[in-house]
Amino acid sequence: TVRLAPSAPNGTPLTVPALGLGTWHMGEDPARAGDEIRALHTGIDCRMTLIDTAEMYADGGAETITGQAIRGRRDEVFLVSKVLPSHASRSGTIAACEASLKRLGTDRIDLYLLHWPGRHPLADTVAAFEALRASGKILRWGVSNFDTEGMERLSAVPDGRNCAANQVLYNLATRGVEFDLLPWMTGRAMPAMAYCPLDEGRLLSHQGLGRMAEARGVSAAQLALAFLLSRENVIAIPKSANPERVRENRAAADIVLSDADRDDLDRMFPPPRSKQPLDII
């Protein structure tokens, strides 16, 4: 589990699963809806109860699939969704959230993120987030694709320090955030949500990772996830529409990496030695 920063200076922290479920590309093809819902059910059954979605995915289709998957199980799940930057004005954020709630079939989103920095002033988006929180439509808010400078800018707007999380591209092949962003966030007790934890599946064909996984009797996917789960303050949200793979991903949480394992991974995927521009998908 990982602790989310309190929503206000005197608020209580919240504990969420460190391994969740992504939903990008779900809801795009009605023929795959059954598998997608089964995969999400499998994840919830094995306690991957944090589900990450967004109004952007399949134009709301992924939220609709998520809503179907959590029907009757809402209280088991920590639900994350995102507002598009183009909607993130003060009134637009509230309207977008209400539309997401409808598609999700629920009365609250547990963590609501600004999908990436956009043209609307951050102060307006934050004011809308705080209004949504006051009305109980969201429990916490955060951002996505914000680099360290963006986080500093956010901290400077009224209530900007109530940000509970930042979701960023982070996996073995993309470790730039380790240089300055993750330490900045850890210093503020703010978790990172690692998106594309399998590099959209590309890491699974990495030969060195495959060899190392084989030697350990695990899969490359599990090793890639175990790397993220071994980091303090990181939540990984792999997506799979295949229940077997969801179970495989879940087992990554039981892998304990040794110092030698970590050294091997660092040799194959060197950590950053200087500041890198934030990678965004």
Ligand code: NDP
């Ligand atoms: P991932 O790194 O999670 O990789 C997903 C791909 O890997 C899919 O093709 C999936 O296929 C495959 N896969 C998953 N598990 C396994 C396994 N055990 N063995 C083999 N293949 C596997 O990429 P995503 O882009 O989906 O990122 C994860 C989530 O992060 C997204 O779904 C979304 O919720 C979020 N995200 C957020 C972004 C942001 O800007 N904030 C940007 C991008 C993603 P299959 O489904 O067929 O199993």
